[in-house]
Amino acid sequence: MMDEQFSPDRVRATRERADVELAVAALHPQRFGLSKHRDGWITQVPGLGNVVYASLAWPHAQCPSYDVVNGERVPMDALSFVMQLQAEVWGFPPEFLVPMNILAILADTGGSVLVAYREDQGFNADGWLGFAIALGGRSGTLVSHMLGVREEMRGVRDLGWRLKVLQGYEALRTGHRSAIWTFDPMRGANARLNIEKLGATVRELTIDKYGVLISELYGDVPSDRFTAHWDLVAASTHRRLEDVRLGRYPGPSPDELRAMPEITAENAEELAASAPAFARYRIPADVDSLMLSNPARANEWRTEMRAALAPFMTVKAARISGNAGETPLDIGVDVRYGAYDVVAFASAEAIPSDRENWYILRRRGGLA
Template structure:
């Protein structure tokens, strides 16, 4: 697919972006960013960029605001979406690279955003491919009801991540150099191991181990579970929420996101011996 990525510029561009927001999060989504904000944010250092196909259709976008934190310019990347038809082609990754280049040109070195810790594909993109680091777990960050079916039954818990876009570690990730997980990662205790219930992976009883490293499991596809069993989806949220909040309070940090390919299981590795 032939794709071009550029800043959004015209009223038509911004209208297409609002339409894609509704297509992604649903017609009743209460948090759509209106055209005026998409436009004026770019006048003060923000980024609103889109991916367009050969016919000029907007098939993906990234939007964020630039501000000051601790006396330094930073960027908050608020939204990233790719249309269903264009998913699986690396467009989200390409949009983040375009965003990064624009921000480096303006002197921004740190980008923040949030994502749902239960979404495995986003964890892989953010932590493994881009090299962002988890800063904090926040319960119900955006409230408990946005009007979107994507958030139905599981609320809006989020990881806040920081992407140090000019660090050597990030440059290495973008060059395809990925640090290997610990060689013994499969022996690290899992606090919420899963089992199959009615054909779906579901977390077993939470065991809050006292160990220097632990694993927190998430399902391969939380959206599929939401569509099939809201009860099971809610169990995943409750299990992971308790685990992340417990270990966060004790100073643990997320250091890796890994997949057991043989069993198709996904884990965060948390470590209490990490310098911040």
């Protein structure tokens, strides 16, 4: 008879607990310059002073804060203020916002509402810096829904990166081993954070995930989205976060980039059939600037991206064979499976003042 102490299930459970304990230590906020501050965390940021990171829950619906509208303070509770921040960052209409009654219960699902703000000003229109919203997920996967950073703070001081690391730490503490979220593949800043600085990988492209979004940020364009998969217990994730913290993650070299075949809409089918270990796909240096200067080209590029990546990646699209008004059962999802994942992101100067952004795709099993 097998000793229960060494049964496969018990050994596996012990190993999983050890993996989570190592992950909690690797993502502990103190490793990233944060100190415990009451029920939250605090760090000093040059030019901002002390920055506080805090979790919000249902009691904050009874906690006063304020927005500023037309130069006048408008009193509101802290969760309603998070709603206003969603509108400010994305330009969403009210029906696209996560409402306060849902924000109030996210912690009960194992999710979180995290905010960052200046200690000397508080969490309000004057002091807020960023926020991250996530839902507890099934099978140990957190579903991160929104990450927003004050416009003038984007791309500097690692505010968004720290919010995501803290989100990952809290996810581990609530029983999650991974996290997923979607992002616009055309936005290099998002790719840099998600893939390069957090170490997430992209396994699928979903066509028109949210339908046509009504948003000042995105405009009237299809909502094609990458899904980022972030393995919170993987040693590779922990190494990436440590390298970024120490400023030593170099990314692919120019020579490595040039050695990879480039994917285009014209050559995608033939190139995918040749099954290279790696390939690269270029996105705009700044899609917002391109939308302003040449919106037709920006929209054309989005269409080309579908054709270019479809032969390589897993692609999901709505299957509509009827009218949902008659029966939603006629609506489903078509999946075309691909052999490649997006595993890296690179940004380089092609010529002075001309930046190139590249996704790097790797064939599964294509790297020893």
